[in-house]
Amino acid sequence: MIRFEHVSKTFQTSAGEVKALSDINLEIEDGSIFGVIGLSGAGKSTLVRCMNLLERPTEGSVFFHDTDLLSLKEAELRKQRRKIGMIFQQFNLLEQRTALGNVCYPLEIAGIKKKDAVKKAEELLKLVGLDNRMQSYPSQLSGGQKQRVAIARALATDPEVLLCDEATSALDPNTTRAILELLKDINAKLNVTIVVITHEMKVVEQICDEVAVIDHGIVAETGKVQDVFLKPKSQIARELIFPKRHEASTGTAKRILRLSFDGQKSSEPVISNLVMECQTAVNILGASTENIGGKAYGQMILELPEDEFKLAKVKSYLNEIGISYEEGETNAD
Numbered sequence: 274m275i276r277f278e279h280v281s282k283t284f285q286t287s288a289g290e291v292k293a294l295s296d297i298n299l300e301i302e303d304g305s306i307f308g309v310i311g312l313s314g315a316g317k318s319t320l321v322r323c324m325n326l327l328e329r330p331t332e333g334s335v336f337f338h339d340t341d342l343l344s345l346k347e348a349e350l351r352k353q354r355r356k357i358g359m360i361f362q363q364f365n366l367l368e369q370r371t372a373l374g375n376v377c378y379p380l381e382i383a384g385i386k387k388k389d390a391v392k393k394a395e396e397l398l399k400l401v402g403l404d405n406r407m408q409s410y411p412s413q414l415s416g417g418q419k420q421r422v423a424i425a426r427a428l429a430t431d432p433e434v435l436l437c438d439e440a441t442s443a444l445d446p447n448t449t450r451a452i453l454e455l456l457k458d459i460n461a462k463l464n465v466t467i468v469v470i471t472h473e474m475k476v477v478e479q480i481c482d483e484v485a486v487i488d489h490g491i492v493a494e495t496g497k498v499q500d501v502f503l504k505p506k507s508q509i510a511r512e513l514i515f516p517k518r519h520e521a522s523t524g525t526a527k528r529i530l531r532l533s534f535d536g537q538k539s540s541e542p543v544i545s546n547l548v549m550e551c552q553t554a555v556n557i558l559g560a561s562t563e564n565i566g567g568k569a570y571g572q573m574i575l576e577l578p579e580d581e582f583k584l585a586k587v588k589s590y591l592n593e594i595g596i597s598y599e600e601g602e603t604n605a606d
C-alpha cells in the first residue's frame with residue numbers, strides 16, 4: 274500500500290546540512306499494522322511525514338498504492354492525502370470546539386452537509402467509546418479521551434491509512450494499552466492500515482505485525498515482529514528489545530548466554546529443567562520475556578558457569594530442547 278524507494282531527506286539549516294533519512298526502502302502491506310521504531314532523532318517523524326508528503330523527500334519515490342505521490346499536482350495530492358489520516362502525541366484538537374465539533378471539522382471542510390456530518394461524527398465518537406462526552410471541550414477531557422477524539426477525527430474522511438506519530442507517548446501505561454487496543458480494533462473492523470511510530474518496543478509488541486527499526490536515518494532491520502524479537506540482527510534492535518538497564522551492573526564484564534524464546538516454550542520450566550538436567554545453578558542476569566498474541570517471546574540473559582564441562586552441558590541441553598542462544602559479554606557499566 275505504501276512503498277518507499279530510495280527515499281532520502283536532507284534538511285538545510287544555518288548550522289549546515291542534516292541528513293535525516295538515507296536511502297530508505299520499505300513496503301507497508303494493505304491492512305497491516307506496521308511499526309517504525311527508533312531512538313530519539315533516528316528519523317521516525319521525518320519518515321512518517323514523508324508518507325503523506327507533509328515533508329517532501331529530497332531523493333527517491335513514495336508510492337501510495339501504485340501512484341508516486343511526488344509526481345502529483347497539488348489538487349490531486351490533496352485528494353490522495355484525504356486517504357491518509359494522522360494522529361499526534363499532542364492530539365492537536367481545536368480547543369474552542371467540542372469533541373463533536375472537532376470530528377465534524379474535516380467533514381465541513383470536505384463540503385459535507387451539516388446534518389450528515391453530525392451523524393457521521395456521532396457514529397465515530399461512539400466507535401471510539403466517547404458516547405457520553407460528545408459535548409465536552411478538550412480541556413474537559415483526559416489525555417486518553419483527547420486521543421480518542423483525535424482518532425475519530427482522523428477517521429472522518431474514511432482514510433485507508435492511519436499514521437500514528439508517538440500517539441501514546443504522552444499517556445500512562447493503562448491508557449496506552451487501551452488506545453492501542455482501540456487502534457487494533459479499528460484495523461480489524463474498518464480494515465484501516467495502521468502505521469505506528471514509537472520509541473517503545475512494548476507498543477510494537479502489543480499491536481504490530483511488522484516493524485522497521487530506524488537508526489541514524491537508515492533502516493537497520495525490518496521484518497515480522499516475532500522474527501525481529503527472536504533474532505534481532507542489528508545492534509540497535511538488540512538495544513531496543515533488551516535495554517542495558519535490564520542487565521546486571523556489577524562493574525565487571527561477565528560472559529553470558531542470551532537465550533531467545535520463540536513463542537512455543539515458556540521460560541520458567543526451561544530454566545528449572547536446565548538446572549536439574551545439567552546439575553548446575555544458573556544465575557539469571559536479566560529477562561525481558563513478553564506475551565505477544567498469547568505466546569511468550571523475548572530474551573533471557575544467563576551468566577555462564579565458569580566450569581567448562583558444565584557450560585558444555587548447558588549448551589547441549591539448550592540445543593536438545595531447541596532454544597536459540599548466543600554467547601556474549603555484558604557491558605561493564
Ligand SMILES: Nc1ncnc2c1ncn2[C@@H]1O[C@H](COP(=O)(O)OP(=O)(O)OP(=O)(O)O)[C@@H](O)[C@H]1O
Nearest residue numbers: 284286291293311312313314315316317318319320
Ligand atoms: N525541519 C527540520 N529542520 C532541520 N532538521 C530537522 C528538521 N526535522 C528534523 N530534523 C532533524 O532530522 C533528524 C531526525 O529527526 P526526527 O524528528 O525525524 O527524528 P525522530 O526519530 O522522530 O526523533 P524524536 O522521537 O526525538 O522526535 C534530527 O537530527 C532532527 O534534528
